[in-house]
Amino acid sequence: MKNSMTCSPFKSTEEKIREAAKRVFLEKGFDGATSRDIADAAGINIALTNYYFRSKEKLFMSIFEEMFQLFFNGIAEIMNKPIGFREKIAELIDHDFELLKKNPSLAIFVMNEIHRNPDRMATSIEVLKKVHHSQFEAQLQQEIERGAVRPITAMHLMPLIFCNIQFLFMGKAMHMKMWQVDEVGFDAFANKHKELVKDLVLTYLYEYEKVT
Amino acid sequence: MKNSMTCSPFKSTEEKIREAAKRVFLEKGFDGATSRDIADAAGINIALTNYYFRSKEKLFMSIFEEMFQLFFNGIAEIMNKPIGFREKIAELIDHDFELLKKNPSLAIFVMNEIHRNPDRMATSIEVLKKVHHSQFEAQLQQEIERGAVRPITAMHLMPLIFCNIQFLFMGKAMHMKMWQVDEVGFDAFANKHKELVKDLVLTYLYEYEKVT
DNA sequence: ATAGATTTTAAACATTTGTTTAAAAAAACT
DNA sequence: AGTTTTTTTAAACAAATGTTTAAAATCTAT
Structure with a gap:
């Protein structure tokens, strides 16, 4: 020990x-x-x-919990950072991108193992609650109240922020086959796509017909 | 036989x-x-x-190919429909949603099996090319040229259309745990989210600062 | 150096795995 | 009817799986 x-x-x-x-x-x-x-x-x-x-199961759970933490801890930290909401969303997307660039199988691994056996999440709920009860929701509410951001709940916004990046890496093999690109071509695409997603989300949130 | x-x-x-x-x-x-x-x-x-x-492998490949077709054939058909581009995107999102509502494990299954063994796609490339070489790309180009739609490639747009819906069902278990909702609560969320995604994509594409 | 504890090894364990065999049952045909 | 083909069954097969055992090797401390 x-x-x-x-x-x-x-x-x-x-x-x-x-x-x-x-x-x-x-x-x-x-x-x-x-x-x-x-x-x-x-x-x-x-x-x-x-x-x-x-046992194999115990070893797996040890690894799975570490990966689950890795997946959500960085997100929770950024969500509690004392920075502007706009910058926070951009940073969340950048962070998710870098995390998955370093661990390309992380997203599909976590999603798949949870799908096969949802009970595996049981021991890791705290970090989910940490995300849920972060500064993010309150900050979003403030932005909406001052009319800067389009009315939307955190429950709807969070998937918009993360799904694009995670789907990018989960579907990497399919993308390469479909568009006939190699590793280098995919990396170039991924970098451009990340910026596009930031623009998509921020434009949708901040540029809308304000009804006062 | x-x-x-x-x-x-x-x-x-x-x-x-x-x-x-x-x-x-x-x-x-x-x-x-x-x-x-x-x-x-x-x-x-x-x-x-x-x-x-x-063999088990042959049986699996038979099922996998059917699921892969199911996944992409409907999409390819809609992409070749003689309807407006705006309606086409809305229909693609609606179709994907209904497909995954009927087969909630379809997305994670296909993505995971491809990730574990990309060669499994080999026999199903035609349907990928069918999507690639559909009317969709040409139609997008027309919309961009007449200034109706923001400049974007099909390679970047397609993931935007599908990832939100697919991620919705892949992360179903996680969503339910995180937001403490049951099956009914998730269904309500999913329906609202689908409409939100339509609004997100169409707003981003069609409402932008036209530079002429 | 010696005794005791810890770590590592090769071998074996009982199940489970995908697959095959050979006989029985059912169906199709003359 | 009887004969042949097709379908289904129970049983067995070798290989692979997670796990355990008991002895060997290594380390730790006196």
Whole structure:
């Protein structure tokens, strides 16, 4: 139970397993990944996965919860930042984009595992509530009341902000096939699309027929 | 090799297997579904799945291709309809919504299986090209040239149209948990959100500062 | 250095997996 | 009727799966 949170090049066995499991689970999902896949990716004996994590399910939940936090924690933090609403939305989109650029399978992984077994969210509700009860909703209400932003609920606005970016990476393979572009072509498209989405959302929110 | 396309209440064994496989694969994915799951769901002996479809992989591909067609064929048809561009976009959104309302797991299923194994798309490229080479792109270009629609490529516009609806159903479980609503509450939200998305896309496209 | 605890290993375990076999049942045909 | 073909069944198959065991290796402390 030592050396569990360092960044030294000498990783503990537990860390090696976690990192391998992260890679394998993200790529293949819970059902598609085997204990031996993970042991091989970590370069360790199979028995060690159960020695450190008791079972495949426990190891998976450990990874899933980390990914779920990664998915929502950054969002919750930005939502509570003391910055303007317009800038906040732009930053949320930029952040989501960078996060998924670094972890292209994150969105489809989280969505799929939740879809297959919604109970897996049970242990991670707090971070969802953190998003729900952030400054974001109150700030939106203020913007609406002063007539700057078109009337809309946070429940409707949040999906508009995130779905475009997440769909971009979930549908990456399909996009490349459909438009016959390679990795480089997709990256160029993705960057342009991100800016387009920012423009789309902000234009829709801020430029509307004010009825006073 | 008879009775393969009737709607009679007496289904052939092959049909029973297909329908069961459709349900099980959509619910659990390829990796999560077992041959015995499908046989049980169909109420038939295990050996029959291989008697009619040779292997689990072949049975899966048969179902996957059908779902992939279902996913894109309706879209391609609407894109080639001789109607106005504005109405076309509205109809595309309505159609996607109704399709996913009937098959809530369709979007996550197709996206996930493609993500896990992009080669599965290989046999279904034609329908992708059908979408690509539809009337939609030319019509968009006309609208842009006459100054009615903001300059944008079809490659950027199509995701805007579909991602919102598809994300809605892919994230259904998460939405219900986050906003503490039940099935009924979600349906009400979904209906409102669909109209919002139509308004969002059409407003963005048609109401902009024309520079002549 | 030695004893004790911890970590790692190879091997085995019982299930489950996709698939096949060979016989039985049903259907189709003469 | 009887014969042949098609469909269905129960049983078995090898391979793969998650997990455990018991011994070996390594580390920790006296």
